[in-house]
Amino acid sequence: MVDLRPYTKLHSIQLLKQVIRKWWGLELAFSDAKGYVLDHAEGRIIPSQNDFCRAALFSKEGFRRCNESVKVVRDRLRSGKRRRVVVHSCHMGFDIVAAPIHIDDELAGFLFTGGSTGAPTTSAGRAELLRKVREFAPEAAPKLDDGGDATIPRLSSDDLERLQDLVEFGAQEVMAYHEELRRHEAEVSTLSAELEGRYRFDNIIGTSPAIQEIFRLLEKICRSESTVLIHGESGTGKELIARAIHYNGPRAKKPFVVQNCSAFNDNLLESALFGHVRGAFTGAVADKQGLFAAADGGTFFLDEIGDMSPALQVKLLRVLQEGTFTPVGATKPVHVDVRVIAATHKDLAKLVERGEFREDLYYRVNVLKVTLPPLRDRVEDIPLLVAHFLAKHYHGKGTPPRLSREAMDALQRYRWPGNIRELENEIERLIVLGADQPELGVELLSQRVRDAASQPPPARAGSAPSYRGTLKEAVEALEAEYIYQGLIRTHWNKSQLAKELGISRSNLIQKCAYYGLDRKPKR
Ligand SMILES: Nc1ncnc2c1ncn2[C@@H]1O[C@H](COP(=O)(O)OP(=O)(O)O)[C@@H](O)[C@H]1O
Ligand SMILES: [Mg+2]
Structure with missing residues (x-):
């Protein structure tokens, strides 16, 4: 079928x-x-x-x-x-x-x-x-x-x-x-240039310094032809960035091919990537072109490259160094012109240390590196992302619904282990549950998100009050808590919070740095 x-x-x-x-x-x-x-x-x-x-x-x-x-x-x-x-x-x-x-x-x-x-x-x-x-x-x-x-x-x-x-x-x-x-014969998992318009930078939402830095980097990356390594937790937007690089660069009209390296066993992956000739193994009844050949002239997105076996790492290295590979069972090498973008949620340097990833391949892949921060480290992007997903997934009449202040606070307190993908799913769910209400309240959020919102904030600012220690420590703990709550309330708008607290903006920034509140505290 x-x-x-x-x-x-x-x-x-x-x-x-x-x-x-x-x-x-x-x-x-x-x-x-x-x-x-x-x-x-x-x-x-x-x-x-x-x-x-x-x-x-x-x-x-x-x-x-x-x-x-x-x-x-x-x-x-x-x-x-x-x-x-x-x-x-x-x-x-x-x-x-x-x-x-x-x-x-x-x-x-x-x-x-x-x-x-x-x-x-x-x-x-x-x-x-x-x-x-x-x-x-x-x-x-x-x-x-x-x-x-x-x-x-x-x-x-x-x-x-x-x-x-x-x-x-x-x-x-x-x-x-x-x-x-x-x-095209091979199962090119691309919808090619048809989708071009959907992957321009304006689809990548974010005003946080971390994302702005990535935009600047992307401008340069798009113009170059080097191999790119994208590192980030699952759901942080690695594939989205890879597509943006392809569709904003000189290869935009050529294929964009995706393969997840952890999805297959080794033999199947080898045959999928490099193709095989007839009779190479039982079941190889005809020559089959691989994805590298299908991506010729275009870009190959190799997802979860950290899961590639040592044998395939050697073959990949050769493609990157010489632009050639040999299909399974073939004798003559094939030449291709492919730009590789690799992604991983693992720490490749650690894998190299442990001998699980080839060092030479690591340096070859890691020419340009993009690191995508987890969503919990850039909560200031959440309101914008929410608005984007509300508009994207609302199919009803009129304008999309809004989120209540409390609901937005809860979203900013939750830690988003599944990152932007999880946030997007949460918003889709909210829209369905909210039926046609103009404002979506905190009670519609998933249990786990609501639970997180009712927890005391993590990190130093959230430590339970203790009546031990010096007065200075006690005052600082209170001040940190006060500022932290204010940051959540104002969605990390420091100018506004400084006004509310009656201190200058630069003073607030100093205090935030001192208490480690520059970003949402880590777990
Ligand atoms: N900065 C962003 N702006 C808007 N949508 C995003 C952003 N980053 C990720 N997404 C969306 O989140 C989902 C997961 O992104 P994806 O690229 O598949 O993540 P990954 O490959 O890192 O697991 C996709 O639907 C993607 O469009
Ligand atoms: Mg992915």
Whole structure:
């Protein structure tokens, strides 16, 4: 079965989604060949702006019936001879507009929207819809009141025709893109230049000194051709930075290829990276081009390079030194021109000391180094990141919701072991839980984040008051605590806090340095 998930990220599909949402309040979704909605498989439920669908989808039985309707559409598309878009009436009587995606003459899935209607809904019709919702989602029905002012996206017949064209266009985009990828043979995990615009620096959010420093460094790195090493904990943005380097440099129009070195066993990784010739091992029935060859002219992002075996380290070193490698089972070396960007969450220097990573490779890889700080060391970026993710993931009407002051404080106190990825997930979750409230409160946050917020602050400033020691120590402990609380309150705005405390800004900065409060204290 063809995996359609990568195609959901195609730039043209993303644009199409936005257009369809903006014009009609509908959500464009993918189904796989079996009629399973891809978003649902990944734990996401994104209803259209139809209040009845919303009520249905968030109830167990309604959700089951919706999915059942999608399966019926799939059966219709499979049995139909005409490979065209269909309009199907769902269990609630709304329209599902679906366009098939055919790959190798088989139905690989389809693109669809649901929840629209053609005719105006009469009050009797609304009453009938409400009755249906009551039947399977009694808990949701009261929210719909008498159903009189529930939103139902309504499409004129012209609109419906236009929508059908767009959905079909989307399906064709996917098929065309699949063809193109196939021509590249190797499984290049790239969506190439199509995604270019999405990885410019303006996608990298942050005003903290640490991130500003990285921006300055990136400017230089993009212009050069040297190998880059990106170091940082998981979720700090290593891949995002790697893409930014590629798409802002001279190789932008060439492939960007990603391989995680810890994902595979050694033999598979070798064959994936360098390819093999027919008969090289059991199962090698044909020559296979490797990812290094596929990345020729472009950039190769080697993730978790610290997990590479010694044997592969030797091969990689040769690519970096001479630009050549030998596919598994081959006799002649192949020449490539590839820029390598490597990433790791491990301390490579330590690995070298312990003899687990080759020293010569280390120096070769570590020409330009970018170190991404963990999120807990730059809490001042959190408000901006939150705003960015709210805008990115809010699909409702109007402007995205805000966070209450308390919720924001809690986010800044939590230690984010999963870094920005974890923050992004938390915000996505908040949006779903917050439904359409304009302000999201602390009570919606995950338990672990709330727990962290109710803990006393860590480090020196947070030590419990003790009545031992000198008066000077006691006064300093209180002062440190006072400043720390103020920093959280003002989101690390030192000018504002200095004003509130009635001291000069430079005095406050001195005190922060003295108490080690320049940044959020480490664990
Ligand atoms: N500075 C940033 N601004 C905005 N989004 C970011 C930033 N850094 C990371 N992200 C987002 O956080 C998530 C994790 O980033 P990723 O690059 O996959 O991390 P890593 O490779 O270090 O595990 C991605 O969705 C990415 O877009
Ligand atoms: Mg990663």
